[in-house]
Amino acid sequence: MTVEDPVEYPVDGITQIEVNTPLGLTFAVGLKAMLRLDPDYLLLGEIRDAESAQIAVEAAATGHCVMSTLHSPDTAGVVILLRNWGIRDHQIASALQIALNQRLVRRLCQKCRQRCAPSKTEILWLKALALPAINEVYRATGCEACQHTGYQGRIGVFEVWQKDDSDYELILSHTDAQSLRRHLRKRGLQTALEDGLARVREGVTTLSELRTMGACLGCDHHALAY
Numbered sequence: 175m176t177v178e179d180p181v182e183y184p185v186d187g188i189t190q191i192e193v194n195t196p197l198g199l200t201f202a203v204g205l206k207a208m209l210r211l212d213p214d215y216l217l218l219g220e221i222r223d224a225e226s227a228q229i230a231v232e233a234a235a236t237g238h239c240v241m242s243t244l245h246s247p248d249t250a251g252v253v254i255l256l257r258n259w260g261i262r263d264h265q266i267a268s269a270l271q272i273a274l275n276q277r278l279v280r281r282l283c284q285k286c287r288q289r290c291a292p293s294k295t296e297i298l299w300l301k302a303l304a305l306p307a308i309n310e311v312y313r314a315t316g317c318e319a320c321q322h323t324g325y326q327g328r329i330g331v332f333e334v335w336q337k338d339d340s341d342y343e344l345i346l347s348h349t350d351a352q353s354l355r356r357h358l359r360k361r362g363l364q365t366a367l368e369d370g371l372a373r374v375r376e377g378v379t380t381l382s383e384l385r386t387m388g389a390c391l392g393c394d395h396h397a398l399a400y
Contacts, residue, residue, distance in 0.1 A: 175211070177204035178219040193219070202226040209233055218242035224259040231261050234269035248365070249273035249335035250354045253345055267345040275333040275366050279373070279383040283320035287312040287377060296381045303388065305371060312377045329378055331370035331387070335363055 179193035179201070191204045201218060202225040208216055209229075221227045221244040234240040246252050252273045256266050292300075292311050300307055314324020335341075335358060344354055359365075370384045 175208045175213045175215075176217040176219065177201055177208065178217075200226070202229055205229045205233065209238070213238065215239045216241070220244065221259075227256060227259040227261055231256070231265050231269045234271075235265065240269075246275070248355070249275045249333050249363075250351050250358060253354065254351045263346050263348050267342045270345075271337055273335045273337075275335075276330050277366055277370070277387050278328045278330055279370060279379045279387060280325040281327045281329045282312055282314055282377065282379055283317065283324055283326045285319045286315045286317035286324065288315050289377075292381060296385070299381075299385055299388075303367065305367065308371070308375060308381070311374055311381055314380060329373060331366050331373060333364065333366040333369065 175189045175191070177191045177193060181190045181192045184190065191199070191208075193199055193201060193204065201220065201222060205216065205218055205226060206229060216233060216238055218226065218230055218240065219242070221230055221242045227244075230240050230242055244252065244255060246255050252270065253266055256270075257263070289310060290313055292308055296311075297307065316322035316324045320326045337345075338361075340357070340361070341354075344357055349357070367384060367388055370379065370387060373379045374381055374384060
């Protein structure tokens with residue numbers, strides 16, 4: 175079952191409910207109605223306020239698999255956002271299992287991309303963010319196949335956090351976002367920028383696309399969490 179705003183793609187075998195705020199059918203109301211039917215899986219299109227956040231966390235705590243999206247700069251930011259909505263640390267620690275941060279970057283046209291060395295500006299940018307140096311990159315040029323844009327389609331770059339026992343304890347102890355991020359990095363979490371850097375090395379996208387993504391960090395990322 176889903177609650178969406180709007181329902182963009184009908185899916186066979188799934189009951190999809192569209193939000194209608196003027197009639198009082200909000201995400202929170204739709205989620206409450208779904209819970210009365212005791213489904214195994216629930217998809218909440220977006221958590222937008224404290225009420226829907228509380229209901230989603232309570233549903234997850236009672237054994238339902240709840241998946242939703244919310245605005246957060248990275249995976250660790252999910253914890254802080256839920257706290258800001260009044261969700262207690264023990265609720266977050268129990269309910270949150272996986273957080274996925276995703277960004278979309280443009281995919282290079284494979285017919286006209288050109289191999290070259292990174293520019294001085296790009297080298298300084300990588301160094302400033304303590305990212306590994308790259309000796310060779312690809313640039314967009316443009317051809318008839320890509321309508322002279324240099325790009326064809328988009329590709330996702332991701333940061334995936336699957337909670338373990340140490341993360342559970344840190345959330346319970348009300349650890350701040352920066353400390354939580356440092357802990358996750360120490361235990362090997364790959365950031366979205368690092369994942370994007372791997373796509374640059376493969377010649378799938380460009381450093382300029384990553385720089386655009388990096389400039390937006392903390393502004394409009396989407397994290398998928400359940």
